[in-house]
């Protein structure tokens with residue numbers, strides 16, 4: 001943020017107390033609610049101070065220690081007490097809360113931290129001497145001479161020791177550490193020219209995140225920074241975005257639909273350089289991909305909306321993660337149109353790679369087994385690429401033959417079955433779709449989606465009655481999940497009620513002992529990864545119940561009839577009857593329909609008979 005701001009010079013900015021008028025206009029509330037919010041405030045201060053390198057050391061998820069070291073412009077010794085007092089800031093003069101160019105402006109973070117922890121701040125301005133000030137539970141000590149380089153070190157120990165009630169609400173060290181790391185990554189995305197390092201000092205100090213300062217062209221600097229944070233796969237599959245509309249500028253990177261994710265965790269939006277969580281804007285991101293992504297897949301993107309600060313109010317929420325646009329529709333519209341345009345232009349690129357890969361897969365599989373044509377559970381391909389390549393006649397020939405072999409002409413519908421809502425199964429097409437006949441029309445069922453919904457409902461019923469019945473694996477499956485392992489292990493008790501028994505198997509590794517019986521044989525590694533995605537996605541905002549429902553829904557996908565398997569007549573009819581008996585069976589867990597009905601007279605209309 002400082003990079004774009006010409007007002008910030010190398011000289012220390014003087015800290016002043018805001019007047020009561022300004023104080024009253026500032027969104028009030030808790031700034032520091034957990035270690036990650038403390039880290040966020042301190043790192044933002046370092047960025048505001050023009051730092052080029054920011055190092056954060058934490059111990060025990062930030063509960064024991066948070067130390068933020070920067071090489072920014074520092075604070076004058078005389079002003080240290082002011083920095084730790086409420087409503088004192090060097091960043092605004094209080095006259096214009098609508099024209100803010102820095103992360104901070106409320107003058108509250110340091111004071112709030114000093115009130116609830118043991119804190120020290122050591123600082124030195126260019127050409128000055130270092131000084132240090134300590135505070136405990138709101139009591140400030142004296143400013144003392146100290147040693148150190150230019151910049152500031154803020155150390156916060158025993159966060160919330162002065163407010164034990166608050167301590168109780170903190171989550172596990174692992175969860176807090178994860179939140180801290182997330183905060184760091186978001187700020188690192190916003191500031192590619194600043195170097196960031198996160199060190200876990202709980203035991204032997206260990207760097208858990210590091211991004212060196214980038215230089216050069218902004219788009220390239222951001223590209224390199226995102227490669228570091230999101231991984232090469234994201235950036236290699238992402239489109240550079242650059243769109244403008246009525247004073248709003250949209251930049252960043254958005255992944256091709258083929259690089260969609262199982263959860264919304266890879267969506268980052270910044271407004272004027274500030275990481276925000278805004279339903280409107282994420283909704284717009286989702287809307288932009290609506291045509292090219294199914295409901296259960298989530299786009300991955302890092303987007304920056306920039307505009308004149310007067311067009312957006314950042315003073316909405318104490319944590320400054322929410323913003324309000326003067327014209328909300330404008331930002332939303334820009335995201336939708338900007339991304340759609342970029343995706344349309346890239347459509348060719350996406351579909352050509354996918355078509356090529358798909359073709360390749362058919363050619364090799366055709367020799368061995370029947371090709372799996374429609375994999376509803378996989379990342380959906382962009383619309384256009386569902387069309388089979390017409391020039392590949394070999395393939396078409398093979399397909400026609402395979403398809404005709406699936407029809408079972410001996411299937412005679414039983415009269416009473418014809419009267420049932422979903423009718424009598426007559427054929428199984430393309431290894432997934434069931435064609436059923438009713439009295440006055442036909443039903444086309446997506447067997448995979450239907451089965452998924454049924455399994456989900458069954459899992460829910462089992463869970464509510466006596467817990468989901470589990471099936472022990474002969475040999476426990478060992479799955480490596482890295483930092484995700486602790487997240488799942490922390491839920492082990494809840495998961496075991498869902499039929500999934502896991503235990504720790506060394507660092508970052510989980511042993512799966514039992515899986516839900518109803519799922520049959522499952523790929524345990526994939527199951528765990530999907531559940532982790534789901535938990536991370538729904539984790540912080542929803543109730544435990546909602547989270548577990550989401551986990552069940554994910555499990556159901558794994559138990560579903562895989563496409564590519566031929567179904568017998570009685571099996572198909574059984575599925576139709578189960579669908580009739582299952583609540584909400586008209587749609588799969590992802591909101592897609594499980595069947596469509598065509599009335600005879602509509603079919604006749606198609607052929608001009610009516």
Ligand code: ADP
Nearest residue numbers: 045049083089090104105106107108109110152
């Ligand atoms: P705000 O950031 O809203 O101004 P803070 O309580 O976070 O409020 O900080 C108060 C003041 O202390 C800032 O305005 C700034 O002048 C000074 N300050 C805080 N952290 C730093 C830092 N790392 N380097 C230089 N100055 C800082």
Ligand code: MG
Nearest residue numbers: 041045104109
């Ligand atoms: Mg601040």
